[in-house]
Amino acid sequence: PPADPAREARIRELSRAHVLTSWSAQKAIDPLPLAGGEGAWFWDYQGRRFLDFSSQLVNVNLGYQHPGLTAAIQEAAGRITTVAPSFYEESRAEAAAAVAQVAPEGLEKVFFTNGGAEANENAIRLARQHTGRHKILAAYRSYHGATAGAIALTGEARRWGSEPAIPGVVHFWGPFLYRSEFYSADEEQESERALEHLRRTVLAEGPHTLAAIILETVVGSAGLIPPPPGYLQGVRDLCDEHGIMLILDEVMAGFGRTGAWFALDHWDVRPDLLTFAKGVNSGYVPLGGVVMSQEIAASFDERPYPGGLTYSGHALATASAVAAIRIMREERTMENATQVGQTALGPGLRSLADRHEVVGDVRGLGVFWAVELVADRRTREPLAADRMKALQQACVRRGLWPMVNANRVHVVPPCVISPAEAKEGVALLDEALAEVTS
Ligand code: PLP
Secondary structure, three states, X not given: OOXXXXXXXXXXXXXXXXXXXXXXXXXXXXXXXXXXXXXXXXXXXXXXXXXXXXXXXXXXXXXXXXXXXXXXXXXXXXXXXXXXXOOXXXXXXXXXXXXXXXXXXXXXXXXXXXXXXXXHHHHHHHHHHHHOOOEEEEEOOOOOOOOHHHHHHOOOHHHHHHOOOOOOEEEEOOOOHHHOOOOOOOHHHHHHHHHHHHHHHHHHHOHHHEEEEEEEOOEOOOOOEOOOOOHHHHHHHHHXXXXXEEEEEOOOOOOOOOOOOOOHHHHXXXXXXXXXXXXHOOOOOOOEXXXXXXXXXXXXXXXXXXXXXXXXXXXXXXXXXXXXXXXXXXXXXXXXXXXXHHHHHHHHHHHHHHHOOOEEEEXXXXXXXXXXXXXXOOOOEEOOHHHHHHHHHHHHHOOEEOEEEOOEEEEOOOOOOOHHHHHHHHHHHHHHHHHHHO
């Protein structure tokens, strides 16, 4: 890509004057103007190319400018661009059927939204309406979005600036062996103890007051934490025992990220409500949604569902989802993500621990990994923020775009990255670690 400094300068100037950037003190940031991309790469206006180990916000699963996906959006735009939810529409119908087909058995009906936060908002509304109960249990290590309800569900510090958020949300500790709340010695013990803690939380809150328990199947931005063996099934059993709805948030983990349609496929657990967004259409047009059980859907056969959005099932968004799901099948995207995880990212990232004392833990699956960095392996004290910033800059200088989150590097490239590209990225991360820790 040719350099275009004049254009870059204008984008910076207009953005600084008129765009409020998420989650940031505006004077503390200097975002890179992004010019274009292809596959697992994007480029800027200085002619620099970057291998994307972030997939933007872990959503560009099919990579940049997938020709089949952009063509489907163009084709849909030529037909009709927007149709209110009060009509039936072809792309919406096809997308709902396609999502239901890849979702677990018995989840058949979809309520579409514009993204993940609204998906979780509607999941809790559906659970409350269906059960007639009001409280929701959510994990401390979680991110569920930034609207009033979704931020209330969110367990970590991003919630604090929005409090008081909606009432009726209670938090509990999920399992995480590396930083266990339960002094566990291994994954089995962590799973058992976390389940016991959740059981006691349910009893203390009053099971009859609980509409739902919401969990990220694999915790994403709050730590990248796959669940230990037996945990999800244990939560499912606890929900069944007390008539509580299980909501699995697959906004980040779904549609290829873990090498499966949904992360829950690895643990064979069936939620009552499943929320999705991001990878459903690789973010090319804003889209999210909730897939619900037949029982929950049936609650709104005779009485109205008290919720709606002008763009619920937007024609361009749903057309892109239909295309994305078809492309993932045709191009065997899941298989690629699995292979990249098994042959390149897993072994490559684990080997970083042999060479760099700062690597405290490596965990993940598919194209969904975290490298957790520590100042001291024994105490597991997180590596300081200035060293993480230096690492990020060292990666960027080498043409690798990492996702740095607290003391972790989340390694979350597009699912279409090749094993060779993934190895190239790990080698650059290796060099960057050597630079900042020498
Ligand atoms: N849930 C999870 C697990 C997420 O990772 C995110 C976004 O990162 C959301 C919900 C919120 O999605 P959105 O930003 O599309 O509202």
